[in-house]
Amino acid sequence: MSSKMKIALIGYGKMGKMIEQIAINRGHAIVAKIDKDASNADWDALSKADVAIEFSKPDTAVENIKRCFSLNVPVVVGTTGWYEHHEAIKQLAQQGNHAILAATNFSIGVNLFFHINKILAQAMENLPEYNVEIEETHHTQKLDAPSGTAITIAQGILAEISRKQKWALSEEAGSESDLSIKAFRVDDVPGTHSVKYTSDIDDIEIKHTAHSRSGFAIGAVIAAEWLPGKQGYFSMSDLIGF
Numbered sequence: 001m002s003s004k005m006k007i008a009l010i011g012y013g014k015m016g017k018m019i020e021q022i023a024i025n026r027g028h029a030i031v032a033k034i035d036k037d038a039s040n041a042d043w044d045a046l047s048k049a050d051v052a053i054e055f056s057k058p059d060t061a062v063e064n065i066k067r068c069f070s071l072n073v074p075v076v077v078g079t080t081g082w083y084e085h086h087e088a089i090k091q092l093a094q095q096g097n098h099a100i101l102a103a104t105n106f107s108i109g110v111n112l113f114f115h116i117n118k119i120l121a122q123a124m125e126n127l128p129e130y131n132v133e134i135e136e137t138h139h140t141q142k143l144d145a146p147s148g149t150a151i152t153i154a155q156g157i158l159a160e161i162s163r164k165q166k167w168a169l170s171e172e173a174g175s176e177s178d179l180s181i182k183a184f185r186v187d188d189v190p191g192t193h194s195v196k197y198t199s200d201i202d203d204i205e206i207k208h209t210a211h212s213r214s215g216f217a218i219g220a221v222i223a224a225e226w227l228p229g230k231q232g233y234f235s236m237s238d239l240i241g242f
């Protein structure tokens, strides 16, 4: 895609506003801003965009994605908490030759963390003396728990460690085979995730701490530069290559 793009924002909250600044700094134009109560004229403006970036709410993302599909606008989706619809959206994208890149976390550092998490989990498959649990901390306005990022981390572990069968919030984790996720909500924390392996002898912990939201916003704009011209359902690992 050419260096200057026409970008539409869907969701003009904390993330939408930060993405706007970064997109403009990278030479792009914002041609539409869709928030709740958007008018038909706003959606007409969106239909002329090269790409849309969607950071709204768990219960509004799916409808917004479908609307982008119907207008043939590629869409980068950062909203979390709509996992039960992932498969259906994937199929719609593939059948209709639409373009979507969805990620629970756009930060390059977190995607590196996902990679390290899988390698560590592979090694731990044969070390049953280690138990594993996940912790995440986010700001108090976050609507979903556990975070989408924590769920992606959990999926990386569950794919490798057969003694864990499913993830569960710590207060609901009942059996040894549950992968427990502790979710904390603390004012102003942009996002902290850790994976801790514990044995009688020692602990091994990997941790990612976001200092601000800008890593998510930069990653989303890079994804928006990458997606136009492609067809199908993509994730950040398609873009980063691991």
Ligand SMILES: NC(=O)c1ccc[n+]([C@@H]2O[C@H](COP(=O)([O-])OP(=O)(O)OC[C@H]3O[C@@H](n4cnc5c(N)ncnc54)[C@H](O)[C@@H]3O)[C@@H](O)[C@H]2O)c1
Binding pocket: 010, 011, 012, 013, 014, 015, 016, 034, 035, 036, 037, 055, 056, 057, 058, 060, 064, 077, 078, 079, 080, 081, 103, 104, 105, 106, 107, 142, 213, 216
């Ligand atoms: N993937 C990532 O890297 C990443 C990073 C940060 C946040 N997030 C997720 O992105 C989402 C947004 O986060 P935020 O911090 O900007 O939240 P926010 O609450 O500050 O902003 C959400 C915005 O969406 C608007 N909105 C409500 N209904 C809408 C609709 N039907 N269409 C369009 N917009 C609508 C709200 O009015 C609000 O302005 C959350 O799900 C959050 O978990 C993802």
